[in-house]
Amino acid sequence: MSAPKAGDPLVGWLSRERIAEIVLRPKPHRDTFDGWQHYRLTRGELVPPPLLTPRQWATLSEDRRFDYDIFRRLTNVNLPLQQTPMAAKVTRLIKRRLLGNALKQDDPTLAGVMVSGFGHYGKTATVSAVCAAFEDSWLQLHDYLNPTAVPGTADLHAPVVYVSTPVTATPKSVCQAILRFFRADMRTSATLPRLVQLVADSLRDHGVRALVLDDISRLRMHRADDQDVLDLIRAFMSLNVTLILTGVNIPGTGLLREAKWNAKQRHWVLPPLESARVHGLEVTQTEHRFELVEMDRFRYSTSEQINDFLRHLHGIEVHLRLLKAKSGMLTGGTMPEYLMRRTNGVVGLLGRLIEDGCQEAMDSGRERLDEKLLDEIVIRRDDPDLTQDEIEPQTPPTSTPRPARGRRHRNTVFDDHGPAAADAAG
Structure with a gap:
């Protein structure tokens, strides 16, 4: 690894040792005491790297670019847990x-x-x-x-x-x-x-x-x-x-x-x-x-619901690290309506769409999210077999359901009951 150059914007912050500590350390499952304590003590400790412009990124050495890009990927696929x-x-x-x-x-x-x-x-x-x-x-x-x-x-x-x-x-x-x-x-x-x-x-x-x-x-x-x-x-x-x-x-x-x-x-x-x-x-x-x-999903009918969704998108936007990202990348224009339509307001699907979109943006060199790029990302919500019942929570009953109607009896007037029945009738 080459020594950082003078004026390196990442000096004193980003090191390969820090990346290795976060990426390579064991992650025990939280259904054990050790795993739960690991989760409790490390939750929320990931701090995104500094924002760099394409010009600043170009001044980094090849090794430092690699380190920075790895940490950007780490940041982009670990979206913050927001209080919706x-x-x-x-x-x-x-x-x-x-x-x-x-x-x-x-x-x-x-x-x-x-x-x-x-x-x-x-x-x-x-x-x-x-x-x-x-x-x-x-x-x-x-x-x-x-x-x-x-x-x-x-x-x-x-x-x-x-x-x-x-x-x-x-x-x-x-x-x-x-x-x-x-x-x-x-x-x-x-x-x-x-x-x-x-x-x-x-x-x-x-x-x-x-x-x-x-x-x-x-x-x-x-x-x-x-x-x-x-x-x-x-x-x-x-x-x-x-x-x-x-x-x-x-x-x-x-x-x-x-x-x-x-x-x-x-x-x-x-x-x-x-x-x-x-x-x-x-x-x-x-x-x-x-x-x-x-636990419900985001709605997009009233002004209050729209503002809640926009605040959530803003919280994601400031967390992302893409070289050509601009303010309003997720909250401006028709992007909020697009994201709502693609995910139906489901938090997990929204996160997956944005995380995969960031990966594609970095791999393709486009370094920002837009509707054209996100159209290339397939998520579970886009599956035509996904029914509305799978994404809509069941609401509590508001009235007593009507009892099922009993089966209608068959008319037996013209039934033939056999010779014994005929003799008894005579």
Whole structure:
């Protein structure tokens, strides 16, 4: 690597060591303690490189151009997580529920939250961000010590546990997934009551305040195992932790098949469990509640909705690093309408379109985004097989559906009932 030239605009900021540190460092999955801590401690630390003009870029040595372009790509494909109006609604609810439940003293059952929405709506990113912020504040509140630690032990302090629901979920596999978060020593021969007790002990010993179960929509209520998993999850509500479940179109999966929509309080209410005991864990007879919140997409009908979308585009625009980018690249002219039409306001699809567009802009040398360039990018929203139901969230019921009309009886007047019937009639 050649030494930086005098007047190099990147001196003191960009180094190959810094790039290697970010690009090459291991990225453990967040469904383990190490992975979650890596996410919590490194989220939002990526700072975009300085903006350079084409002339400034041309003055760099070949090695420095390579370094700068690598960091530009890194920046352009890692768009910042912005507080959209949809995410703000979810954030407020989870923050209120987490803090309120964490401060409760004698409540035997803590209310939970379900976050629903279709694919690419930003459910996991939003829930993870607000839970990580809660863990930051909770650790600071207790000077990074576990207030419920058992004397004489050195258990990990994990205020938040993030677990992905197993693809073919059973009560045992869900318990094992939670225990794997702590790398707990599990015996495959352990019985379900033993695994449940191990989970209860782990949540208590590690000071867990929130248990996030992602992809909960993998449960399908026509399977007996999945119904047992749901009962087990509801039993966890009595373990002094806040359950946060996220999934695609939760109302459509059957998870809320017994729930009723409370129009006055505007949330779903689950009735008490019929059974008083689930796999050896006592379940309280109080009413079990999950508050369901929907992650929506951007709309473009009112002036307020348009301004929200423009603010989001501006937040992306100032983050991007393209040599020929100009102010208003995403917010000026017909570009907002174009982006809305291409993505239907879905945050994840919008991000993918812009990220792929930036890659193409750098590879082609055009170094800016416009409608002609983005027309070359194919995203899932452009698939003709994508129906509106896949991108529209299900809205709560506003009226009681009309009962299905019974099947009309067949007219049997002219039926031939056989000789015996004829003799009896005569």
